[in-house]
Amino acid sequence: MTDPEFRELVRGWLAAHLPASLVGAGGPGREHELVAERLAWERELGAAGWIGLGWPEVDGGRGLPWEQQAIFYEEYARAGGPGRAGHIGEQLLGPTLLMFGTASQKARFLPGILAGTAIWCQGYSEPDAGSDLAGLRTRASLGPDGQWHIHGQKVWTSLAQFADWCFVLARTSASSSRHHGLSYLLVPMKQPGVTVRPIVQLTGTSEFNEVFFDDAVCAADDVVGEAGDGWRVALGTLGVERGVSTFGQQLGFAREFSSVLSLARSSGVAEDPVVAARLTDSWIGLQVLRLTSEAAFGGDGESFGGVEANIVRLLWASWHQRLGELAVDVSGADSTVCGPSYELSDAQRLFLFTRADTIYGGSSEIQRNIIAERGLGLPRG
Amino acid sequence: MSVADTPEQAALRSALRDLLGRGLGGDALWKRLTGELGVAGLAVPAAYGGAGAGLAEIAIAVEETGRVLAPVPYLSTALAGHVLGLSEFSPGIADGSLRAAFVFSGSVAEGRVSGHAANVIDGSSADLFVVACEDSLWVVRARDARVTPLDTLDQTRSQAAVEFVSCAAVPVGGVSRDTAEDLFRVLLAVESAAAAQHCLDVTVAYLKTRTQFGRVLGSFQALRHRCADLAVEVASARATARAAVAGDPWLLGPLAKKYCADVFLHVAAEMIQLHGGIGFTWEHEAHRYLKRAKTTQLLLGSPDSLRRLVAARAGLY
Numbered sequence: 001m002t003d004p005e006f007r008e009l010v011r012g013w014l015a016a017h018l019p020a021s022l023v024g025a026g027g028p029g030r031e032h033e034l035v036a037e038r039l040a041w042e043r044e045l046g047a048a049g050w051i052g053l054g055w056p057e058v059d060g061g062r063g064l065p066w067e068q069q070a071i072f073y074e075e076y077a078r079a080g081g082p083g084r085a086g087h088i089g090e091q092l093l094g095p096t097l098l099m100f101g102t103a104s105q106k107a108r109f110l111p112g113i114l115a116g117t118a119i120w121c122q123g124y125s126e127p128d129a130g131s132d133l134a135g136l137r138t139r140a141s142l143g144p145d146g147q148w149h150i151h152g153q154k155v156w157t158s159l160a161q162f163a164d165w166c167f168v169l170a171r172t173s174a175s176s177s178r179h180h181g182l183s184y185l186l187v188p189m190k191q192p193g194v195t196v197r198p199i200v201q202l203t204g205t206s207e208f209n210e211v212f213f214d215d216a217v218c219a220a221d222d223v224v225g226e227a228g229d230g231w232r233v234a235l236g237t238l239g240v241e242r243g244v245s246t247f248g249q250q251l252g253f254a255r256e257f258s259s260v261l262s263l264a265r266s267s268g269v270a271e272d273p274v275v276a277a278r279l280t281d282s283w284i285g286l287q288v289l290r291l292t293s294e295a296a297f298g299g300d301g302e303s304f305g306g307v308e309a310n311i312v313r314l315l316w317a318s319w320h321q322r323l324g325e326l327a328v329d330v331s332g333a334d335s336t337v338c339g340p341s342y343e344l345s346d347a348q349r350l351f352l353f354t355r356a357d358t359i360y361g362g363s364s365e366i367q368r369n370i371i372a373e374r375g376l377g378l379p380r381g
Numbered sequence: 382m383s384v385a386d387t388p389e390q391a392a393l394r395s396a397l398r399d400l401l402g403r404g405l406g407g408d409a410l411w412k413r414l415t416g417e418l419g420v421a422g423l424a425v426p427a428a429y430g431g432a433g434a435g436l437a438e439i440a441i442a443v444e445e446t447g448r449v450l451a452p453v454p455y456l457s458t459a460l461a462g463h464v465l466g467l468s469e470f471s472p473g474i475a476d477g478s479l480r481a482a483f484v485f486s487g488s489v490a491e492g493r494v495s496g497h498a499a500n501v502i503d504g505s506s507a508d509l510f511v512v513a514c515e516d517s518l519w520v521v522r523a524r525d526a527r528v529t530p531l532d533t534l535d536q537t538r539s540q541a542a543v544e545f546v547s548c549a550a551v552p553v554g555g556v557s558r559d560t561a562e563d564l565f566r567v568l569l570a571v572e573s574a575a576a577a578q579h580c581l582d583v584t585v586a587y588l589k590t591r592t593q594f595g596r597v598l599g600s601f602q603a604l605r606h607r608c609a610d611l612a613v614e615v616a617s618a619r620a621t622a623r624a625a626v627a628g629d630p631w632l633l634g635p636l637a638k639k640y641c642a643d644v645f646l647h648v649a650a651e652m653i654q655l656h657g658g659i660g661f662t663w664e665h666e667a668h669r670y671l672k673r674a675k676t677t678q679l680l681l682g683s684p685d686s687l688r689r690l691v692a693a694r695a696g697l698y
Contacts, residue, residue, distance in 0.1 A: 295616075368605065
């Protein structure tokens, strides 16, 4: 199928199936919205074969080239598709199992992700292990019952309230330290030993959670890679996160920019040359972001020193944050007032939520470390 | 889109890098570039003594000559070969005997060209001027124009003030003034991105060897993070410039020129800062990049005027 034909197919399917009530729901800053409907939508996407587009066909995916994956994300964003509840499974756990999983693990876990019926969350960060992931303390040991018993606390866990499973990085060797002796465990969330507590963010809403493991259990076989080899597996997950979904994300950015521009035009502040310059610089930045992403993900990445995902990540996070500032600035004093019960406008939500863009999933400082070390070959301090 | 070269482009780049690394002066270098490598005529049809290649290949040569700030009128001459198509000047451009410069502010009446321009890039070495008059290009011989060479801040690229008073002119090609100017901007963007990459490479290499406080400077996080930010800027500038070569110069010409020149200036300024005192000396190459960057930024549209142009062409206001 040619790219334009594929685009028509995606567009047509979304037009016929995407419920109006879900348009624009559940994006960043709104992940708490319409949860049941979005879980149903995930199953509908799965049933129609829209999950795992880039996965190998032998593993149940569609084996599509990156261009068509990008087209799917673009059309999804253009149609206003809701924030995905299944993206952690599809984009993080799935690729990890494809890389490190046993045949039986793939057979057990991939179909649920592809069908949109199994929702995953990620158990990496801990209160004392944020950017320094090797400092994590959650422990797991094999009990006489032949299961892993897990004790500890994870934090910043998106989707934990309704996830079925969590992939947990835990220390499984008593004497281990740093990145040695960690294991990558697949843990059911719906069990007595797991407690989820939402974290109220500065937006007043809760996307993230704390997750407490108090003698939670998982099967002895549900360790990915060898026991004690979890660090290598976790790094592999970070490595496969190539970020083709950024093309859909950028269409969302374009829509956000358009609404900021309309706001500035209708209020007349766009006639201020300084505001006009900021708006134009923002638009130019968006074009540069797109062209850089195309070069980074479409090429072999050689010219980017193997750190293309980190470069694109830094670029979009700082661009988006500046757009958030522009969004509230063009509304001036109106931006200082919100609705009852701390109900935020789109501009306010953009301004506040984009503060997280430079923190989650590896802070901008960590991205710079990676670029300096792996891209430029500068020595560690 | 890939930023990687085709095998033919890689061979061209390698041959250029080899020649440009020999430290030849302006005239000797021009002879070798145009004779041995034939790069001035990359876009000139083969039947007219050129290589019959396109803007993508010219861009490779602009990257390589720009990377070392080669003091030759390559960009102007190669672009002339591209926009003039088949003309009586093609063989001369291809063999290096005709060096070109562009003037974007001419007017034509009864087949004769008038006008003046204050800052013509590569103007003092030009044998012919490509003069953009409204919707058409005309060629004026340098001997028919009043050419006043200028002393320039950037001593690696000449400029001249040029005046045409009802000069004999030859009409050429079907390229409009805007297109010629936008293509010139595309190539300045390409050159700026490549030169910025060079500044970053040299700076990173220096930080890996220079030791202070008992450590190499490149191990200090304050400096590592600055270099990482520069790497993001350079990567995005290169991607933008390459996209402009392959894309529509109407929008991407001014956009890429503004973005890449701004990045180049920032990286060149950081090159001086990160080298410390040695970066402030005449002997070190850093100042030449700073001067080229500022010159590029201010010619063919300042950042502010290009921002307005991009906004207008994108229909933002």
